[in-house]
Amino acid sequence: MAPKSREWMRKVSVIAATITSLACGTNYIYSAWGPQFASKLNLSSTQSNLIGVSGNLGMYASGIPIGLLVDAKGPRPGVYLGCAMLGIGYFALYSAYNDGPGVTGMPWLCLSGFLTGAGGCAAFSASIKTSALNWPTHRGTATAFPLSAFGLSAFFFSSISTVAFPDNTSSFLLMLAIGTFGMTFISSFFLRVIPHPSIYSAVSSGEYRGDPRSNRLHRSKSGDSKRGAVHDTPEPGMHHAAPNNLYPLSRNDSEDAKTHLSVPETPDTEADETSSLMSKSSVSGAGDLEENGERYDSTAHDPHHLDIRGMALIPKIEFWELFILLGLLTGIGLMTINNIGNDAQALWSYYDKNITPGWIQRRQLIHVSIISVLSFTGRLLSGIGSDLIVKKLHMSRYWCLFISSAVFCAAQLCGARIEDPNQLIYVSGTTGLAYGFLFGCYPSIVAETFGVHGLSQNWGCMTLSPVVSGYIFNLIYGKIYDDHSTITPDGRRDCPDGLGCYRSAYWVTFAASVVGVIISLWSIRYHHVIKLKQDREELEAESREA
Numbered sequence: 001m002a003p004k005s006r007e008w009m010r011k012v013s014v015i016a017a018t019i020t021s022l023a024c025g026t027n028y029i030y031s032a033w034g035p036q037f038a039s040k041l042n043l044s045s046t047q048s049n050l051i052g053v054s055g056n057l058g059m060y061a062s063g064i065p066i067g068l069l070v071d072a073k074g075p076r077p078g079v080y081l082g083c084a085m086l087g088i089g090y091f092a093l094y095s096a097y098n099d100g101p102g103v104t105g106m107p108w109l110c111l112s113g114f115l116t117g118a119g120g121c122a123a124f125s126a127s128i129k130t131s132a133l134n135w136p137t138h139r140g141t142a143t144a145f146p147l148s149a150f151g152l153s154a155f156f157f158s159s160i161s162t163v164a165f166p167d168n169t170s171s172f173l174l175m176l177a178i179g180t181f182g183m184t185f186i187s188s189f190f191l192r193v194i195p196h197p198s199i200y201s202a203v204s205s206g207e208y209r210g211d212p213r214s215n216r217l218h219r220s221k222s223g224d225s226k227r228g229a230v231h232d233t234p235e236p237g238m239h240h241a242a243p244n245n246l247y248p249l250s251r252n253d254s255e256d257a258k259t260h261l262s263v264p265e266t267p268d269t270e271a272d273e274t275s276s277l278m279s280k281s282s283v284s285g286a287g288d289l290e291e292n293g294e295r296y297d298s299t300a301h302d303p304h305h306l307d308i309r310g311m312a313l314i315p316k317i318e319f320w321e322l323f324i325l326l327g328l329l330t331g332i333g334l335m336t337i338n339n340i341g342n343d344a345q346a347l348w349s350y351y352d353k354n355i356t357p358g359w360i361q362r363r364q365l366i367h368v369s370i371i372s373v374l375s376f377t378g379r380l381l382s383g384i385g386s387d388l389i390v391k392k393l394h395m396s397r398y399w400c401l402f403i404s405s406a407v408f409c410a411a412q413l414c415g416a417r418i419e420d421p422n423q424l425i426y427v428s429g430t431t432g433l434a435y436g437f438l439f440g441c442y443p444s445i446v447a448e449t450f451g452v453h454g455l456s457q458n459w460g461c462m463t464l465s466p467v468v469s470g471y472i473f474n475l476i477y478g479k480i481y482d483d484h485s486t487i488t489p490d491g492r493r494d495c496p497d498g499l500g501c502y503r504s505a506y507w508v509t510f511a512a513s514v515v516g517v518i519i520s521l522w523s524i525r526y527h528h529v530i531k532l533k534q535d536r537e538e539l540e541a542e543s544r545e546a
Helices: 003-022 026-040 045-061 063-073 075-099 106-134 136-164 169-188 251-260 317-351 357-391 398-417 425-450 455-462 465-483 503-545
Strands: none
Touching: 003 106, 003 136, 003 169, 026 045, 026 075, 026 106, 026 136, 026 169, 026 317, 026 357, 045 063, 045 106, 045 317, 045 465, 063 075, 063 106, 063 455, 075 106, 075 169, 106 136, 106 169, 106 455, 136 169, 136 357, 136 425, 317 357, 317 398, 317 425, 317 455, 317 465, 317 503, 357 398, 357 425, 398 425, 398 503, 425 455, 465 503
């Protein structure tokens, strides 16, 4: 295939991945239809939050099994699974809304919400893997587009609803069912991993059976503390032709490097759709060997050669700091994302007694759109900006997490103090920006810390943390809101207290966001100290060799 054709197909694939992601972030539009859905079915705020939390549970708890599927089978099965679950989940919610109160039980409503979240997770994981494999040397920028589109999803669908189905929740849910299914299904035909030519290929290990060292893994001293255990058999999800000696060689094996690596006759050693999130051309590049056959020490800590996954994550401090921080900040964001509609309803009902439900719903859509647009902006800035921070400023990506934590603090203060509904945009705006900044850089941090080979699985492990925090914070909000609500004669719930309906919930999340700031600052300091120690060890090793 000609290089220009490959590049054109990669660009088409990125566009398809972006469109797929645009259909996957619909969980964040829950506030646009959730309050009306709860009102029609006579659900309490706690029950409404359970449906929203079920969607979040599907999005985050299914990360590990879906990551294993995408790593092992490639992106397309993930897209097909995702489009089916999205269509079924939203159509079930549409049917329940039309059936009215008392017909559909809470377990089925929660299951339907779960399917919408799990479907979004499956299709989104496939789009991220495709972009990462197609652009291995520009991974941060390439994945920034689907990541950003994921954040823009709520704005996209709420804008269509405002124009085509104003004040019509039933048509809105039907549009979500048809739209999410159609966008992911059609994009799947263009979502392809385009092969990359390899600079080096490894001679089959069978030709070196006489050398007992040919299948033995060696690691340089400076990398011992960072790499998890790896085996000499092909890992699940990797191309089966991947050789055993693509990992860093020690200087004792430098003479063998000349014989184990050779220039291929044709540059067609390619990654396929079941390759890991690191192409072979990136693992063995032209700059890997000096003229005398020795490995540069600069690759000793290269995340391309790390492979820490599964149970190997448990004893790592880095895993727990990232796990806890993601859980805290995501749970804080999800509370506002799922309940900004309730915020708007409580403030406007208190502010103006003559406001109609249709007018309040339009304001809810505006806040959902604000969260979505600012999330898109934050993801794009964080994804591309984190690459610039590392490459140009030589600083840690963890500074993006500190910015996200600080903005979350500001958002919680706004939520706890703003009584004028006209100023509620400060709550939705800061929440969207902080949430986008968080997710725009987190996958890159996970890849750098634990390696890119198991990124889908490791990211799945990370996304288990918001399951707990999101559930807790949303239930706290629902319980506080219900305690201030009264039941009207027609069975509907109404809260007449304005800001008092939910203010205490924001003080809880403010305390959590302060903890997030502390953890992010500690992480920056911790990784700075580790880097200084590694640099010192490398200098000492070079001085001894000299």
